[in-house]
Amino acid sequence: MNQWEVFVMDLAELPEGTELELSVRTLNPGLKKYTYQRVKAELSNSLDKFPDRLQVRFGRGQLCNQQFSIRIIEQVQRMPAKYL
Amino acid sequence: MAKISAPKNNREFIEACVKSGDAVRIKQEVDWDNEAGAIVRRVCELGEAAPFMENIKDYPGFSYFGAPLSTYRRMAISLGMDPASTLPQIGAEYLKRTNSEPIEPIVIDRRDAPCKENVLLGADADLTKLPVPLVHDGDGGRYVGTWHAVITKHPVRGDVNWGMYRQMMWDGRTMSGAVFPFSDLGKALSEYYLPRGEGCPFATAIGLSPLAAMAACAPSPIPEPELCGMLSGEAVRLVKCETNDLEVPADAEIIIEGMILPDYKVEEGPFGEYTGYRTSPRDFRVTFRVDAITYRNNATMTISNMGVPQDEGQLLRSFSLGLELEKLLKSQGIPVTGVYMHPRSTHHMMIVGVKPTYAGIAMQIAQLAFGSKLGPWFHMVMVVDDQTDIFNWDEVYHAFCTRCNPERGIHVFKNTTGTALYPHATPHDRKYSIGSQVLFDCLWPVDWDKTNDVPTLVSFKKVYPQDIQDKVTNSWTDYGFKPVK
Numbered sequence: 001m002n003q004w005e006v007f008v009m010d011l012a013e014l015p016e017g018t019e020l021e022l023s024v025r026t027l028n029p030g031l032k033k034y035t036y037q038r039v040k041a042e043l044s045n046s047l048d049k050f051p052d053r054l055q056v057r058f059g060r061g062q063l064c065n066q067q068f069s070i071r072i073i074e075q076v077q078r079m080p081a082k083y084l
Numbered sequence: 085m086a087k088i089s090a091p092k093n094n095r096e097f098i099e100a101c102v103k104s105g106d107a108v109r110i111k112q113e114v115d116w117d118n119e120a121g122a123i124v125r126r127v128c129e130l131g132e133a134a135p136f137m138e139n140i141k142d143y144p145g146f147s148y149f150g151a152p153l154s155t156y157r158r159m160a161i162s163l164g165m166d167p168a169s170t171l172p173q174i175g176a177e178y179l180k181r182t183n184s185e186p187i188e189p190i191v192i193d194r195r196d197a198p199c200k201e202n203v204l205l206g207a208d209a210d211l212t213k214l215p216v217p218l219v220h221d222g223d224g225g226r227y228v229g230t231w232h233a234v235i236t237k238h239p240v241r242g243d244v245n246w247g248m249y250r251q252m253m254w255d256g257r258t259m260s261g262a263v264f265p266f267s268d269l270g271k272a273l274s275e276y277y278l279p280r281g282e283g284c285p286f287a288t289a290i291g292l293s294p295l296a297a298m299a300a301c302a303p304s305p306i307p308e309p310e311l312c313g314m315l316s317g318e319a320v321r322l323v324k325c326e327t328n329d330l331e332v333p334a335d336a337e338i339i340i341e342g343m344i345l346p347d348y349k350v351e352e353g354p355f356g357e358y359t360g361y362r363t364s365p366r367d368f369r370v371t372f373r374v375d376a377i378t379y380r381n382n383a384t385m386t387i388s389n390m391g392v393p394q395d396e397g398q399l400l401r402s403f404s405l406g407l408e409l410e411k412l413l414k415s416q417g418i419p420v421t422g423v424y425m426h427p428r429s430t431h432h433m434m435i436v437g438v439k440p441t442y443a444g445i446a447m448q449i450a451q452l453a454f455g456s457k458l459g460p461w462f463h464m465v466m467v468v469d470d471q472t473d474i475f476n477w478d479e480v481y482h483a484f485c486t487r488c489n490p491e492r493g494i495h496v497f498k499n500t501t502g503t504a505l506y507p508h509a510t511p512h513d514r515k516y517s518i519g520s521q522v523l524f525d526c527l528w529p530v531d532w533d534k535t536n537d538v539p540t541l542v543s544f545k546k547v548y549p550q551d552i553q554d555k556v557t558n559s560w561t562d563y564g565f566k567p568v569k
Contacts, residue, residue, distance in 0.1 A: 007224060007351070007366050023351055025225070031142060031212040033117065034226050035255045036350070060362040061222025061354045079258070079348055083373050 002052040003027035004070055009059045014068065016044055021076060027055065040073040088181070088317030090164030093198075093335035094291045094384060097162060098136055098149055104167050106158050107134040107149075114148070115141045116226075121219040124150030124389035131155060131394070136384075143215035150387040152231060153294055153396035159403065162294035163315065171475060172422075178315070178407050186306060187313030189320040189331070197323035197334035199289075204377040205326065210256035211374060214338065219389050220356040224366055225252040227355065228259055228340065231388040231396065232290040233300035233308070235330055236344075238272050239282075244331075245269055246300040246308035251288060251372060252352050259288075259340075259372040260352035262364065265517055266460050266501050273344065273370065283343035285328035286372060291337025291384050296320065301397075302404035303458050327375040337383040341376040357505050358390040358397035359430045364504035364514060398427040405431055405458055412456055413449060420449075421470040425462070426477060433464040437474040440527040447495065450523035459521070460501040463508075466524040471541070483526045493525040 004024040008014060020043065025036045044050055050069035057063055077084070091097035101107030114120050114137045123135050128151050137148040153159050160169040163177055194200050204213065216226040229251035236245050245268040251261040263270045269284075277284045292300070299312040309331075312320045322331035327341045352369035354362040390397045402425035410423040413436070421437040436449050446467035453465050468474065468483045488494065502509055502519025513519070528538045540546070544553065561567055 007354075032256070034218060035212065035253065036225070037255070057222060059354060059366050061220070061224070063222065079345075079373075083343075083345060083348065 005055045007057050038076045042071045043068045090316045093293045097294045100161050107136050110137045113139045116215045116217045120217045127151045128154050128395040140215045146215045147384045149384050181314050186310040189309040189322045191322050198380045199336050199339050201381045202379050209374050209377045211253045212256045216253050223355050224353045228253050231386040235287045248300050254350045257374045260350045260369045263370040281346050287330045287332045288340040289332050289336040291386050301400050338379040342374040345371045356391045359507050360392035361507045363507045393428045398430050402427045402431040422474045424474040432462050434462050435474045436467045439470045443530045446525035454521045463521045468526045487526040488524045495523040497521040
């Protein structure tokens with residue numbers, strides 16, 4: 001199971017049952033911990049629904065009590081190709 | 085000027101601090117994930133010796149040096165002075181050196197530059213190969229730059245800028261940073277690069293000599309490489325970057341080179357800030373793409389952990405803002421007797437001592453202070469007379485509470501320039517760097533009769549004749565009191 005984290009201003013930014021585009025960071029141990037990816041994903045309040053776990057923080061770093069399960073559908077590359 | 089014997093690089097500085105008891109070597113393994121940050125934060129809050137952490141989890145061969153300039157003792161060491169020097173002595177030395185002749189930097193061959201001992205280019209220039217710490221739990225990311233210089237050059241004027249703009253690791257090749265629109269880099273981006281859609285070359289230097297860091301932090305009109313030379317008494321050694329034409333301090337521990345992107349942004353923040361809060365919102369900010377990393381063998385990454393007082397952000401900015409304002413006011417012929425920012429004000433309150441020789445002098449001081457390049461960094465100016473010790477908060481506070489007339493002495497300046505970091509600002513004002521500022525005029529009005537209208541200060545030193553003061557002082561222990569330190 002992979003652990004992810006997302007920053008939001010409001011939990012309303014994380015609706016269930018719809019495809020979302022998010023900046024998530026990995027919480028998996030290792031050198032890449034806390035690095036970000038832009039992804040398309042689906043979330044659920046049910047922690048058993050999807051394979052990975054999503055932790056949420058608010059805009060000033062406060063940890064949210066509620067966790068989600070998450071399915072990363074695909075990585076999205078928004079950076080223009082000329083910089084890659 | 086007498087020969088200056090200041091540490092020439094970060095390593096000499098660490099050794100000097102260890103020798104004087106102002107740094108401790110930590111041999112046990114320290115985790116880059118929160119633990120190192122927590123150590124540095126506690127050091128700042130306790131005013132402890134700076135931690136030199138020599139064994140970083142996952143990153144053999146690297147080390148951390150935390151809270152490098154969070155005490156006046158370490159600031160004195162950085163200037164090559166006695167660690168026991170007083171703040172007025174350190175300030176006088178800063179003014180003397182920064183009023184001397186500029187010392188141009190020299191450019192050395194890359195083979196002689198320690199920062200070129202290891203070179204990573206292109207895809208190999210992966211920031212996760214560096215021990216980038218998570219400084220505070222809940223920060224938006226691992227912060228590469230907390231005590232460093234982001235080096236850029238104005239494309240038209242050619243001005244070199246070393247600025248301490250915080251930088252967060254987004255991924256292995258990308259950083260995002262807070263660059264205020266009124267800063268030198270912010271202006272260069274908005275005036276030149278962004279309208280043209282051109283990338284801005286940058287280099288981030290980490291593990292600078294303490295005086296290079298001091299120069300990067302100082303809001304001085306003198307270009308930072310020259311200012312650093314003036315502070316250290318000798319030319320700074322620079323070396324050309326691997327992937328652009330910028331020149332960087334050759335003795336820095338780590339150099340990150342790349343391009344500020346004109347047309348793409350990623351999120352930055354939140355981050356624990358020098359105000360003691362996380363205030364500025366997480367937002368899409370200036371984005372840095374990394375092309376190269378060079379570093380010394382056994383490189384030491386410097387960490388500043390900003391939060392409640394006192395850390396070097398507060399201490400050094402207070403120090404340099406106050407002294408740079410003193411220079412500005414004196415250049416305008418204002419009879420200031422001193423300028424001081426207490427670090428615990430998180431460099432928000434400027435205290436100015438002045439001989440109140442004419443009407444409106446406090447207002448003139450405030451207008452110059454708020455209207456200068458320094459102005460966005462503080463929002464309070466308190467003007468006291470030359471009989472008040474500006475370094476003694478008890479005296480300043482007494483003057484404020486007794487002499488500042490609520491109707492006549494408080495003047496609010498609206499719609500000025502602020503920063504996103506002001507905790508008291510509205511979310512809207514933070515977003516657009518809109519500020520407001522206030523003058524506390526604690527001077528007796530010049531049109532009050534000095535004999536009959538101006539109250540007389542009642543204190544031991546002001547009320548009693550000198551012979552009585554001497555008798556009481558000299559007999560103090562005979563009376564049965566403990567000696568006064």
